[in-house]
Amino acid sequence: MEFLLSKYNYWLYTLIMMIGLYGMLAKNNLVKKIISMGIFQTGIIVFYVSIGAKSGGTIPIIEHTQGGTHGIINPANYVNPLPHVLMLTAIVVSVGTLGVALALALRLYTEYNTLHEDEIIERINQGEGLSDD
Amino acid sequence: MIWQFDLPILTLIVICGAFAILVKDLLGSAIIFGAYSFLMCLLWTEMGAVDVAFTEAAVGAGVSTVLFFAAVHRTSREVRSRKSGRKLYKGLGLLASGILGGILFYASGDFPGWADPASPAATHLSPHFITRTIAETSVPNIVTSVLADYRGFDTMFETAVVFTAGLAVLILLRIGGCRTAGPVWQTAAAIRPAYGDSIIRFVTRQLTPFIQLFALYVVAHGHHSPGGGFQGGVILGASFILLAISYDLNMAMNRINEKAALLLANSGLLLYAGIGLLCLLLGANFLDYSILQRILPGVDGVAARSHAMLGVEIGVAVTVMAIVMLIYNNLVSNGTYEKGL
Structure with a gap:
């Protein structure tokens, strides 16, 4: 039971990553692929954030008063802030990559009039779209 | 870290993730992905990562969903289901995610227990940031x-x-x-x-x-x-x-x-x-x-x-x-x- 409680969350994060990877490889629709990429990303991010968790730790903001008296700060009382910083920026970058991915999908849709991978490949092989100019 | 709170949220997240890629409608898929992000944000608040949760609420559940709407609005929301021809990709996808999952499940045995205050991540660099931030940066x-x-x-x-x-x-x-x-x-x-x-x-x-x-x-x-x-x-x-x-x-x-x-x-x-x-x-x-x-x-x-x-x-x-x-x-x-x- 002790072992189960200290590990179950890693297994569930792995499950999230597996769902994302399967979607990226197996799905035919480009937007579905992009959503799967988002799921894979959050799987990794949640794994990193969970490394920072500490039982008995509070949020990483030092308790402070107006006068600025703080006393002695014990690191065991605060969760590890470093993974939070790394993942915070990763989330913001993920919205950038999402924008670029959707823009690419939109461009493909304007050229080939479909979001489905197999139809796009079919039409490229037939010489439609971008190749004619 | 309260597992009674954590486990139901994580289960819901996995369910939302699975349905986001299974639903046959892209708009529905985008909405489920928004719900997934919001649940993720709850999970991070529970872990004490308030800044990450805040960012996810604004970016993941907010702007990302709107961007999906915009893209689907410009294209089409239907997902065509074709019975044959994707067997190879589905097999490869299952194989690759199976291998990834197998390796990570195996590796999880070596991870420090969840929320262990004596884990390597909590003992080396971060105590410096926690103890010195007031003195060095106020x-x-x-x-x-x-x-x-x-x-x-x-x-x-x-x-x-x-x-x-x-x-x-x-x-x-x-x-x-x-x-x-x-x-x-x-x-x-x-x-x-x-x-x-x-x-x-x-x-x-x-x-x-x-x-x-x-x-x-x-x-x-x-x-x-x-x-x-x-x-x-x-x-x-x-x-x-x-x-x-x-x-x-x-x-x-x-x-x-x-x-x-x-x-x-x-x-x-x-x-x-x-x-x-x-x-x-x-x-x-x-x-x-x-x-x-x-x-x-x-x-x-x-x-x-x-x-x-x-x-x-x-x-x-x-x-x-x-x-x-x-x-x-x-x-x-x-x-x-x-x-x-």
Whole structure:
């Protein structure tokens, strides 16, 4: 039971990553692929954030008063802030990559009039779209 | 860390993730993905990662969902199901995710127990940040001080990545695109009568200044509470996206047009790099803020760090706001800026 409680969350994060990877490889629709990429990303991010968790730790903001008296700060009382910083920026970058991915999908849709991978490949092989100019 | 709270949320997240890729409708898929992000944000709050949860609520559950809507609106929402021909890909996908899962399940045996205060991650570098942040930077929110000061380089280039993503969207849709106008999904604008959503418009108009004020508070108060440049910037951008959705794209473009947005995106990044360069010119290392006490009147080195962090956060917020707006405007109009959602 002790072992189960200290590990179950890693297994569930792995499950999230597996769902994302399967979607990226197996799905035919480009937007579905992009959503799967988002799921894979959050799987990794949640794994990193969970490394920072500490039982008995509070949020990483030092308790402070107006006068600025703080006393002695014990690191065991605060969760590890470093993974939070790394993942915070990763989330913001993920919205950038999402924008670029959707823009690419939109461009493909304007050229080939479909979001489905197999139809796009079919039409490229037939010489439609971008190749004619 | 309360597992009775944690386990149901994680289970819901896995279910949402699975359904987001199984549903046969892209709009439904995007909504389920939004719910997935929101549950994720609850999970992070429970783990004490308040800044991450705040960012996810603004970015993942908010702006990402709107971007999916914009893209689906410009293309088609149906997912065609073909019975045969995808067997190979499905098999490969199952195989690859099976291998990944197998390796990670096997490796999880070597991980330190969850939320173990004696784990390597909690004992080596982070105690320095936790114990020294007040003495070295006078900023109580450790996430802000690590983000803008201890790891300032990292954050500067992350901002540059966001900026580059905005430029890439511009090149793909605005400059490279618009050769053939794609068919527009005709429901929203055509069916909706002009007077039908006056309540939404009124509420949006009244709410926007408060949203923007809140965003400025998030930027300015990031030193003492969850928040900072990234979150505030996204909320600012979202307020303009809200205007663009409830009225039309022109309404938002009249407030901040493409030229102004690009100028803002540039100047935010330049402000960040400029503060770093100023430190260099004064004789310290790049982004070593304490030297700024020479030009800021009446502050010591520690307070100078705190003030310079605010400047850096403002730069980040301005860039992120402009880029989020640019990405939305281009996606929703396929680069033409003619008609919004």
